Amino acid sequence: MSMKRIGLLMDTSRCLACRACQVACKQWNKLPAEPKESWKTRGSYENPADLSPVTWTRVRFTEYEQHGGGVEWLFRKLQCMQCQDATCLKVCPEKKALYRNQDGLVVLDSAYCTGCGYCTQNCPFEIPRFDAKERRTFKCNMCYDRIANGLIPACAKACPAQAIQFGPRNELIEKAHQRIQALKGKGFPEASLYGENECGGLGVIYILKYGRSKYEGLPADPKVPLSVKLWKDWLKPVGLASFLGGLGFVVFHYVLHGPKIIEKGGD
């Protein structure tokens, strides 16, 4: 499958932050706007405030002051990263709800979601979002339905700057390395690739103009949580009963991570 793996390449050096991707995502996936009460300007262009069951992708705006007084405005679109080593797949108890489809995409079919919340709590990128009213979780599925019908994802289609490119992952990686070399020659010595090896290799890879630490909300070293590894790759295979496994997971997770605190975004 790795030969044929498909992906998205996000070239942050081309992103205009026009957010046509955010709108196209809502249009294709028939997602409503966030409730009107939440329409607030929070001292930034960034909006809505966070991902949610009805907002599956969002552009982060980060102001970054360089040495010498110059300012940079960094844009990065966030959505499901399509991990090869996908935590959500490991923890989901319902095989019909979260699965890898024939195109190798990690798909969450919310119709089958039981609302256990494991994927939400363990995703290293904090992507799936739980709808408390519907008791179900939602996330970007890289428009698997479009792809299955020979179309490219809605965000890539809408992007006027070709900052979002869809294609075979190995080709995208090759392209990305060339682009990074070019950026390094044009005054961006820290230009780097994100996603080539993280979490077994992400389906969504980023060309970053600067080091990854400059981008808000981008984990430096994303991993499947150790608790999940112990539970799914170690405890379960050695044959513990699923009940104990579940209990074990909760205990291990709490011991290793403590209670889940989602850090506030914004700048």
Added chain:
Amino acid sequence: MTNHWIDLKNSDCIIVMGSNAAENHPMSFRWALRARDERSARIISVDPRFTRTSSLADIYAPLRSGTDIAFIGGMINYCLQNQLYNQEYVVEYTNAGHLISEDFSFSEGLFSGYDQTARKYDNASWAYQLDENGVPLEDKTLQNPHCVFQLLKNHFSRYDVDTVCKITGTPREKFLEVARTFCATGDPRKAGTIMYAMGWTQHTTGTQIIRAFAILQLLLGNIGIAGGGVNALRGEPNVQGSTDYALLFHLLPGYLKVPVDKDTSLQAYLDRCTPVSKDPKSVNYWKNYPKFMISLLKAWYGENATAENEFCFHLLPKASGNYSHMSIFQSMYQGKIKGLFCWGQNPAVSGPNALMEQKALEKLDWLVCTDIFETETSIFWKRPGANPGDIKTEVFLLPAASSSEKEGSISNSGRWAQWRYTCEQPQGEARSDLWIMNSLMLRLKRLYAQDPGPFPDPITRLSWNLGSADKPSAAVVAREINGYDLSSGRLLDNFTQCQDNGTTSCGNWLYSGSYTEAGNLMARRGKDDPTGMGLYPNWSWCWPLNRRIIYNRASCDTQGRPWDPDRAVIWWNEAMQQWEGDVPDYGKKVPPKNNAGAFIMKTEGHARLFGMDLADGPFPEHYEPYESPVDNILSSQQINPCVFLGYNTDLDKKGNQREFPIVATTYRITEHWQSGIETRWQPWLCELMPEMFVELSRELAKEKGISNGDLCTVASARGSIRAVAVVTARFRPFLVDNRVVHQIGLPWCYGYAGLATGDPANILTPNIGDPNTRIPEYKAFLCAIRKGV
């Protein structure tokens, strides 16, 4: 645009100034980034604040709002002092060598001929010296002290780097980096382009800002070439078309002039408008003016237009004043205008001094708004603070079809007229603009037939055959625009067939050739690109004559060889004895050795570094905005000496720098369209940009005790608004002549209609405008800011 969107990819250096293209013309950046990434072009962003465009640029230079001429003047001076211009281009294609009258002078910010009382110039001294045959005198060595080149050099020598940076507040090294980088395109094998928009036009010096950059582009040999030009990014999909079709009060279609009261006969009008050249070499294409005008009259009045009745010339209204936006609203406020059609426009939000404009609407007997949504203008009578019971205006809201619900042409910034079709029928009672206009005119004709009144002829004698009331045809209109040979009934091939004897009709000579016997060329979708330069000659149709890059004769040297063979737009084929490539801006078979002048629309055949037909001077000069926190350090003329100061109702107030020390500017944002009325009904867009905001620097925020996200009050002499603070490092205070000057920025896309509402920024802006165009000065004015409401 002299060039077109795709052509941006051919550039070596793209300066974005007076526009914020990445945000407001996102698609343009597909091509700008292609130039950056594929041919290592440099992108330069010059803007008072660091924008999304700046984030994609190689160089960002800040400047205080309203100081663009100082900045560009500095670039011109840098180019001249360092001899970075294209010598052959300047000598052969511009009026650099032309000698100007010895009576011409300039001192203390004023050119010769200024009348203080009228605030106007008599431009008699801004004229060429002529030989005994009436042909302009030239000195091709450019040494004569009265030649344009020497006058230009002298004029801009005052724009040295230190003076420029003192005015603009730009860090010296940033200014130099911009000047050095852009002026490197003076190399004949390099191309530099400018993308500008309302950040330039909306100043009391707007026209001259654009002229300043046109002068620089001419010096660098950047006009007519691929990847070059002076490119106005139009603010709406069809605003190019609306200008071509005379949306503006002083024009008739095809940039013909509106008759004025002193045009007592058609001949007098034609004599006034038709330029005469005594230079046998000069093409002087506007000599064909009578052919275009009389063909237009034939299109409008049909068989009623005869030589005997001066082709119905006297049925056209003759202007006796200024009818620009601000003048109309002043007259309305003074009770002189009784009715208004407001068609796809929303002045209650978009007009300057918006409180005055809202108040002016109350003076109307009737108002018709045609739009796809309810606009602030259509509900001005129930706006916040108004008492509907006191307002007597009768308001009609006509629901319009949206762009996908009607057929017709649309002209983009690159002058391409593209045909589009109805993809679904309008909803409910909505109708296309053409349907509404046609029904209106048919009813007017019926009413005038029943009750003629004192002067019915302009209506009754108008030729009007656009189809039935139910089904007017856009194709019929398009064919009328293209024009006919009236003797044969055949459609004209193009405007070269227009006649001045009434045997042809043509609704807009510029568009003649767009719908011929070969069919509707605007509907073409050919993807072939024979030159490989992205000209796509068979995609839609481009005015004039399907020429994709205008002034393209100047893309070749005097021998007809492209300055850059790798970027050839046209070239002279000696064997075939004709020009090849794009449609030449020159006679197809006229050899280069005839030296007929590369700028055939100019009487003298040369592009004008020295322009004699502007209201406010032959060279651009820096003046401070109408409201400015500083004195003009370049001359004792504080503001443009030709600005009309007659807008002075009780609601027109000028702010002083003591009460209102902060410079403000307005802008659009990606997420909302113009006044926002088409986008603030769309929840997906509302959630992206939900509230009125003000951007300010951390330094100013600290001074005023404002935190990010605080609700603030922004006030000018005209009024005050509420806005959420966006405190950002992207705004920095300016050091202007050793003084700290703060600047803030405001989007102008909010109002009281729609789902996401907010105060219109134009409540703050003044009723003052450019003397050539009367475009309001939205982009630089004074205000104050405080925390809380």
